Amino acid sequence: xxxxxxxPSTPVVYSVFGIQYPPEKDDNDQELLIQRFTELITDRxxxxxxxxxxxxxxxxxWLAYWQxxxxxxxxxxxxxxxxxxxxxxxxxxxxxxxxxxxxxVTQHGTNNGDRVxxxxxxxxxxxxxLDKSGYWGCYYDRMADVxxxxxxxxxLSTKPSRNLSPLASIxxxxxxxxxxxxxxLFVIEGQDHSYISPEEKSHWLEHFDKPVETWIDDLVAAGxxxxxxDVRVCYDPNSGMYRAADAEPRALNFNRKAQLFYFLxxxxxxxxxxxxxxxxxxxxxxxxxxxxGGVMGQLPAALCMWVEASILKGRNVECEYVGCLEGTGxxxxxxx
Numbered sequence: 001x002x003x004x005x006x007x008p009s010t011p012v013v014y015s016v017f018g019i020q021y022p023p024e025k026d027d028n029d030q031e032l033l034i035q036r037f038t039e040l041i042t043d044r045x046x047x048x049x050x051x052x053x054x055x056x057x058x059x060x061x062w063l064a065y066w067q068x069x070x071x072x073x074x075x076x077x078x079x080x081x082x083x084x085x086x087x088x089x090x091x092x093x094x095x096x097x098x099x100x101x102x103x104x105v106t107q108h109g110t111n112n113g114d115r116v117x118x119x120x121x122x123x124x125x126x127x128x129x130l131d132k133s134g135y136w137g138c139y140y141d142r143m144a145d146v147x148x149x150x151x152x153x154x155x156l157s158t159k160p161s162r163n164l165s166p167l168a169s170i171x172x173x174x175x176x177x178x179x180x181x182x183x184x185l186f187v188i189e190g191q192d193h194s195y196i197s198p199e200e201k202s203h204w205l206e207h208f209d210k211p212v213e214t215w216i217d218d219l220v221a222a223g224x225x226x227x228x229x230d231v232r233v234c235y236d237p238n239s240g241m242y243r244a245a246d247a248e249p250r251a252l253n254f255n256r257k258a259q260l261f262y263f264l265x266x267x268x269x270x271x272x273x274x275x276x277x278x279x280x281x282x283x284x285x286x287x288x289x290x291x292x293g294g295v296m297g298q299l300p301a302a303l304c305m306w307v308e309a310s311i312l313k314g315r316n317v318e319c320e321y322v323g324c325l326e327g328t329g330x331x332x333x334x335x336x
Contacts (some may be wrong), residue, residue: 047119051234065119091323104145225270
C-alpha cells in the first residue's frame with residue numbers, strides 16, 4: 001500500500017464544482033455553461049477529474065486539486081473566472097464547494113504506486129504505508145495531527161437532517177452556507193479498471209463486483225442519521241466500460257469512477273464500515289486476494305483503487321449554490 005507525503009506546512013485545496021441539468025432548463029444552456037467553465041479550469045489545477053453524476057439529478061462535476069490556497073486564489077480571482085461566476089443567472093444550476101485542508105489531517109491510500117490514482121498523489125511523493133494498512137483505525141494513524149487523545153470528533157450533539165423539500169424544485173438565487181461545524185470528513189473512493197487483464201477482470205467480476213455495488217448502495221441509503229451527510233456516485237464518461245453497458249447502477253460500469261462522501265466525522269465513517277457485514281467481508285476478501293501471497297498478488301494485477309480522507313475545519317469550507325435543485329449537496333441539510 002502506498003500513501004502520499006505532502007509538504008508539511010502548506011494546506012491543499014479541493015474544489016468541487018457542479019453544473020446540473022434541471023428538468024425545466026434547456027440542456028443547450030447548460031452545455032454552454034459547461035463548455036465555458038471547462039475552458040476556464042482545464043490545465044490550471046495540479047490535478048483535475050471531470051466526472052458525471054447521474055442521480056438524483058444529472059450533473060457534470062469538476063473535482064480539482066490545488067497545491068496551495070494561493071494557487072487556487074490566483075485562478076479564482078482572475079478576471080475571466082470572476083466574470084463568469086458574477087454573470088450566472090439566478091437559475092443557473094451551478095455550485096462550488098471549496099475545501100482547504102491541512103496536510104496533517106488528510107491521507108491518500110492506494111494499492112497502486114503510480115500516477116493513475118487520485119489527485120492527492122499529484123501533490124506530493126509516494127511513500128510506503130504497508131505498516132499502516134489492513135486494520136481498523138489505520139486512517140487515523142496516517143494523519144500526523146490525529147492522536148489517541150484527539151480524533152477530531154464532531155462537536156454536534158444532534159446530527160443534521162436531510163431537507164425534505166421536493167428535489168424537483170429550484171432554489172432560485174445564490175445560497176451561501178454559514179460556517180459549518182468542525183471535523184466533517186470529506187472522502188473520495190476511486191477505482192480504475194482501465195488496465196486490468198482478462199484474468200483479473202474475470203476474478204473481479206466473480207468475487208468483488210456485486211459486493212462493491214451493494215456497499216455503495218448501502219452508503220447512499222444510510223443518510224445523515226447514520227452520519228453519511230452526502231454521497232455522489234460519479235464516473236469518467238471517457239474512460240470506457242469494463243462491464244455491460246446496461247448493468248445497474250450505470251455509474252459503476254465505467255473503468256474509472258469515484259464516489260464523493262461527506263461524513264459527520266471520521267468516527268461516523270469507521271462505524272458504518274465496521275457495522276456493515278457486507279463491507280467487512282468485502283474488505284477481508286480484498287486484503288486476502290490482493291495482499292502478499294494472495295491470488296491477485298501473484299499476477300501482474302493492474303487494478304487501481306484509492307481512498308482519500310480529509311478532516312475539515314468549518315471555517316475552511318466555502319459553499320455556494322446558484323439556482324440549484326433543493327437537496328443539492330450540503331445545502332440539502334438542516335443544520336441545527
